[in-house]
Amino acid sequence: MNLQQVFVSLLMFGVAGLLLFMYLQAWTEEQNTVSGEKLQQQITVQVAVPCRIVALWVQMCPSVGSTEPVCSLVLVCWEPRNDQLVGKTHTCQIGLHEDFMLPPPETQRKAAQSRHISPELGRQEVAMMDSQQWQGKADPFGAVAVSLVSRLSDQQKISKSPFSQFKEVYSSPVLHPLNKTLVTGDQWKDVDSIQEKRRSFLYEFCKKYNSMKKLRTHLVHVVSRIYVEDRHKVLYCEVPKAGCSNWKRVLMVLNGLATSVHNISHDDVHYGKHLRKLDSYDLKGIYTRLNTYTKTIFVRDPLERLVSAFRDKFEHPNSYYHPVFGKAIIKKYRHNANEEALETGSGVKFKEFIQYLLDSHRPVGMDIHWEQVSKLCYPCLINYDFIGKFETLEEDANYFLQLVGAPTELKFPRFKDRHSSDERTSAEVVRQYLKELSKEERRLTYDFYYLDYLMFNYTSPIV
Numbered sequence: 001m002n003l004q005q006v007f008v009s010l011l012m013f014g015v016a017g018l019l020l021f022m023y024l025q026a027w028t029e030e031q032n033t034v035s036g037e038k039l040q041q042q043i044t045v046q047v048a049v050p051c052r053i054v055a056l057w058v059q060m061c062p063s064v065g066s067t068e069p070v071c072s073l074v075l076v077c078w079e080p081r082n083d084q085l086v087g088k089t090h091t092c093q094i095g096l097h098e099d100f101m102l103p104p105p106e107t108q109r110k111a112a113q114s115r116h117i118s119p120e121l122g123r124q125e126v127a128m129m130d131s132q133q134w135q136g137k138a139d140p141f142g143a144v145a146v147s148l149v150s151r152l153s154d155q156q157k158i159s160k161s162p163f164s165q166f167k168e169v170y171s172s173p174v175l176h177p178l179n180k181t182l183v184t185g186d187q188w189k190d191v192d193s194i195q196e197k198r199r200s201f202l203y204e205f206c207k208k209y210n211s212m213k214k215l216r217t218h219l220v221h222v223v224s225r226i227y228v229e230d231r232h233k234v235l236y237c238e239v240p241k242a243g244c245s246n247w248k249r250v251l252m253v254l255n256g257l258a259t260s261v262h263n264i265s266h267d268d269v270h271y272g273k274h275l276r277k278l279d280s281y282d283l284k285g286i287y288t289r290l291n292t293y294t295k296t297i298f299v300r301d302p303l304e305r306l307v308s309a310f311r312d313k314f315e316h317p318n319s320y321y322h323p324v325f326g327k328a329i330i331k332k333y334r335h336n337a338n339e340e341a342l343e344t345g346s347g348v349k350f351k352e353f354i355q356y357l358l359d360s361h362r363p364v365g366m367d368i369h370w371e372q373v374s375k376l377c378y379p380c381l382i383n384y385d386f387i388g389k390f391e392t393l394e395e396d397a398n399y400f401l402q403l404v405g406a407p408t409e410l411k412f413p414r415f416k417d418r419h420s421s422d423e424r425t426s427a428e429v430v431r432q433y434l435k436e437l438s439k440e441e442r443r444l445t446y447d448f449y450y451l452d453y454l455m456f457n458y459t460s461p462i463v
Contacts, residue, residue, distance in 0.1 A: 175203040182405040198387040206380035223278040233293040237377035240369040242300040245417035300390035302449035308425035309369040328363040
């Protein structure tokens with residue numbers, strides 16, 4: 001055999017080895033995905049129901065390893081005639097679905113390290129719900145419930161991370177009394193009365209519709225929007241377009257990072273990284289603060305908040321939202337768009353923005369400025385002590401500052417953070433924008449924020 005034949009033989013052997021390696025790697029990943037230890041399943045079902053499905057849950061199957069595993073599927077439907085949600089239990093077959101394969105172990109490990117959590121926690125888990133009929137207006141956990149079922153192996157269950165003990169801490173609503181020992185004077189009597197009604201309403205809402213006894217989600221994700229102020233033991237969940245910029249100014253003053261709210265710029269507030277978020281602490285730190293600090297959330301009428309976000313991000317020059325969101329929105333939803341609009345992403349119309357919002361296949365993902373509050377702050381998982389509203393922002397905020405013992409000279413700022421010459425987004429302004437939409441688009445937009453309207457007792461708009 002001459003040298004050329006040896007070289008060709010070695011080359012062919014190498015190619016064959018490479019192909020064999022690639023085949024074995026693909027086969028191994030497939031087996032790991034569908035094996036009994038890492039079973040990924042998706043509910044596949046066709047159920048004829050006389051109403052529009054707005055959410056669904058699955059109940060853990062009693063016999064996942066059987067040849068015909070059966071589980072309970074809960075469909076939550078909206079009856080437009082009487083404005084009621086009705087949940088009914090159906091049975092269905094579980095089938096493997098290749099689209100829900102686990103990512104490679106290395107990817108899971110890197111993702112877990114980036115959030116400082118155990119790699120074993122990178123799997124979605126099912127929310128549990130009793131197999132019974134129920135009815136009401138909505139369930140508060142639509143943001144957390146998933147139709148994807150994940151099963152850990154027995155070995156994984158034995159070697160659970162300490163994180164697991166925190167995963168179900170806030171599955172039941174609890175109404176703790178407010179500590180009012182630091183409040184002085186009688187001027188807060190009416191504000192306090194309104195606050196107690198808001199707290200009671202949210203508590204009863206979550207208590208009534210919390211049917212999932214073992215709701216599971218990652219604690220680190222649940223608290224990712226919460227800012228921490230350790231001096232006065234305050235936890236504030238940020239809801240954009242509901243006074244969050246000025247609230248962060250207040251937190252910076254409370255924390256000793258500034259002497260006045262009036263000399264803190266917009267960039268310092270949002271890009272200065274001066275305030276810590278709750279998910280930056282270790283698990284013990286998270287758990288301790290959730291149980292000992294005063295937790296507050298400030299909300300706003302959902303459609304007012306939506307229109308305010310649109311006006312801020314798309315009607316003014318913006319170096320992020322125009323190229324990232326604007327270009328994608330114009331490209332997909334504007335017919336015969338000109339080159340300038342496609343290149344800059346400027347000039348998005350409100351109707352186009354709503355088309356993007358309602359599209360289940362959005363060309364670009366969601367953003368915190370128009371995400372539902374139920375998915376930002378998890379009000380039925382975290383027992384917020386104080387519920388403020390943008391409509392009564394100043395008096396609510398100043399009462400809260402009294403509750404936590406803030407310096408008497410510190411008052412919530414009145415000024416508008418940006419675009420101060422613009423008219424504030426009011427109910428009348430919202431009505432003008434809604435005129436650009438069809439009746440169906442208005443209804444679907446309201447449906448999108450339906451849970452936020454219910455949870456915080458906002459009056460539903462006439463759509």
